[in-house]
Amino acid sequence: MITIKHDGCIFCVGCSSVCPKNAIEAVGTRMEHYPERCIDCGLCAKVCPANVITLHKGVKDVSQLKTQNPELETQR
Amino acid sequence: MDFDHDIIVIGGGPSGSTFARYCAGAGMDVLVIDKRKEIGIPVRCGEGLGAREVVAQGLELPKRCISTEILGAKVYAPNGKAIEWKDKTTSGWVLERKMFDKWLCELAVDKGAKVHTYTRALGLVKEDGNIVGVRLSHGGRDPYEVRAPLIVSAEGMESFMAREAGFKTVHSLYDVDTCYQYEMKPYDHENLIELYFGNDIAERGYVWIFPKSDRKANVGIGIGGNLTRWKKNGVDGADPKVLLDSFIANNEKLRDSSTLLDFGGVISVGAPINEFVKDNFMVIGTAAKQVDPIHGGGIALAMETAALAASVVIEAHKKKDYSRASLLPYEKKWKDTLGKKMAKRLLLRKVMEKLNDDDLNYIFKTITDKDLNDTMDGKFAGPVAKVVAGRPQLLKVLSALIS
Numbered sequence: 001m002i003t004i005k006h007d008g009c010i011f012c013v014g015c016s017s018v019c020p021k022n023a024i025e026a027v028g029t030r031m032e033h034y035p036e037r038c039i040d041c042g043l044c045a046k047v048c049p050a051n052v053i054t055l056h057k058g059v060k061d062v063s064q065l066k067t068q069n070p071e072l073e074t075q076r
Numbered sequence: 077m078d079f080d081h082d083i084i085v086i087g088g089g090p091s092g093s094t095f096a097r098y099c100a101g102a103g104m105d106v107l108v109i110d111k112r113k114e115i116g117i118p119v120r121c122g123e124g125l126g127a128r129e130v131v132a133q134g135l136e137l138p139k140r141c142i143s144t145e146i147l148g149a150k151v152y153a154p155n156g157k158a159i160e161w162k163d164k165t166t167s168g169w170v171l172e173r174k175m176f177d178k179w180l181c182e183l184a185v186d187k188g189a190k191v192h193t194y195t196r197a198l199g200l201v202k203e204d205g206n207i208v209g210v211r212l213s214h215g216g217r218d219p220y221e222v223r224a225p226l227i228v229s230a231e232g233m234e235s236f237m238a239r240e241a242g243f244k245t246v247h248s249l250y251d252v253d254t255c256y257q258y259e260m261k262p263y264d265h266e267n268l269i270e271l272y273f274g275n276d277i278a279e280r281g282y283v284w285i286f287p288k289s290d291r292k293a294n295v296g297i298g299i300g301g302n303l304t305r306w307k308k309n310g311v312d313g314a315d316p317k318v319l320l321d322s323f324i325a326n327n328e329k330l331r332d333s334s335t336l337l338d339f340g341g342v343i344s345v346g347a348p349i350n351e352f353v354k355d356n357f358m359v360i361g362t363a364a365k366q367v368d369p370i371h372g373g374g375i376a377l378a379m380e381t382a383a384l385a386a387s388v389v390i391e392a393h394k395k396k397d398y399s400r401a402s403l404l405p406y407e408k409k410w411k412d413t414l415g416k417k418m419a420k421r422l423l424l425r426k427v428m429e430k431l432n433d434d435d436l437n438y439i440f441k442t443i444t445d446k447d448l449n450d451t452m453d454g455k456f457a458g459p460v461a462k463v464v465a466g467r468p469q470l471l472k473v474l475s476a477l478i479s
Binding site: 010026042043046051054 | 239310313
């Protein structure tokens with residue numbers, strides 16, 4: 001799955017425009033990620049002009065992510 | 077069947093608002109929804125617009141929408157040599173895009189369209205397999221259904237409803253540029269659009285400086301979305317900001333200037349989607365990837381497309397027939413007119429990305445401002461002949477333009 005560091009996101013929806021699985025969407029005032037749809041392709045992270053998306057390959061949900069990287073909690 | 081409106085337009089940008097203006101003006105009941113809190117914000121754009129489209133639609137831009145007028149362009153080769161051309165009259169404007177979008181939207185309201193902001197489309201409503209409406213949410217509150225016999229996606233880059241309707245609107249990395257831009261001040265300009273080419277400056281793209289009022293400028297960069305030479309977070313990808321910052325650091329006029337606004341985005345520089353219409357549904361503007369593949373501009377094409385699509389819908393409305401067959405003239409007319417122009421620009425983009433810096437330097441040394449103008453107009457034969465005469469090794473690449 002991916003994480004989006006919202007502090008730094010410029011809300012350009014570029015990630016969403018290249019996501020083949022509709023797994024990122026602009027909702028309200030921020031980009032929302034739907035991990036259950038994410039296939040770890042990393043395309044969003046590759047094009048993100050603000051460089052705020054991190055790909056955690058093979059990680060399926062947030063709890064697993066937080067166990068492995070406690071510091072990421074603040075980024076969600 | 078009971079409908080709430082004749083048309084629901086998803087997205088209140090230039091294409092949605094222009095489309096709504098024409099349809100409402102012809103007496104149709106049009107609802108425009110936009111998920112942003114305020115029409116026009118955030119701005120995700122270089123803000124350039126040619127004069128032609130505005131004049132063609134009989135519009136006069138209010139002063140508040142214009143930052144400054146553009147008198148021409150100056151294009152720099154990798155070695156710094158520039159070709160400059162100036163028009164006697166205004167060739168276009170750099171807009172205050174947030175004012176412009178809101179103004180266009182208000183014009184639609186003046187014609188009788190209804191606009192709702194902060195309203196997101198959650199999904200399409202279907203009955204017996206037919207699209208009959210959209211499920212909406214205002215500000216994240218409880219969903220509700222609104223019904224119309226025609227749904228128009230003017231959703232821009234995201235285009236979730238178009239995807240749900242079965243259109244292939246997801247972008248491939250090869251067919252996008254990833255961009256970063258600052259609004260900067262001071263920058264003393266001559267009201268020319270400046271473009272800087274070179275593989276070190278902006279691989280598969282360029283740096284632009286668009287003049288704005290009061291010694292300001294939009295300074296931005298777009299590079300190929302498929303580039304992978306930067307280590308990003310867990311992936312190798314494209315990082316336009318790094319290149320832009322380095323361009324600014326190396327530019328005497330910008331090095332010490334302030335930034336007033338950061339923004340960026342991903343723009344479509346590929347082919348349009350294959351089809352624009354289905355029963356009870358159509359796609360217009362950037363959502364249909366109707367974006368200029370050379371400069372990534374979408375406003376002009378959006379406005380022209382919206383007018384064309386609206387003329388077809390107004391006829392369809394008279395017959396109360398919103399089937400694919402009834403809407404198909406929009407697709408056909410587009411492909412015969414705007415689509416042809418866009419195909420030439422796409423060809424030019426694909427040829428340009430094969431050229432190295434030496435090639436570009438040679439081309440800029442050889443061609444004149446008129447040649448450059450012709451090239452931008454899709455008249456390739458003259459300039460190509462000139463270049464190939466002195467650099468025959470380019471024949472293979474450039475011949476794609478004249479075959």
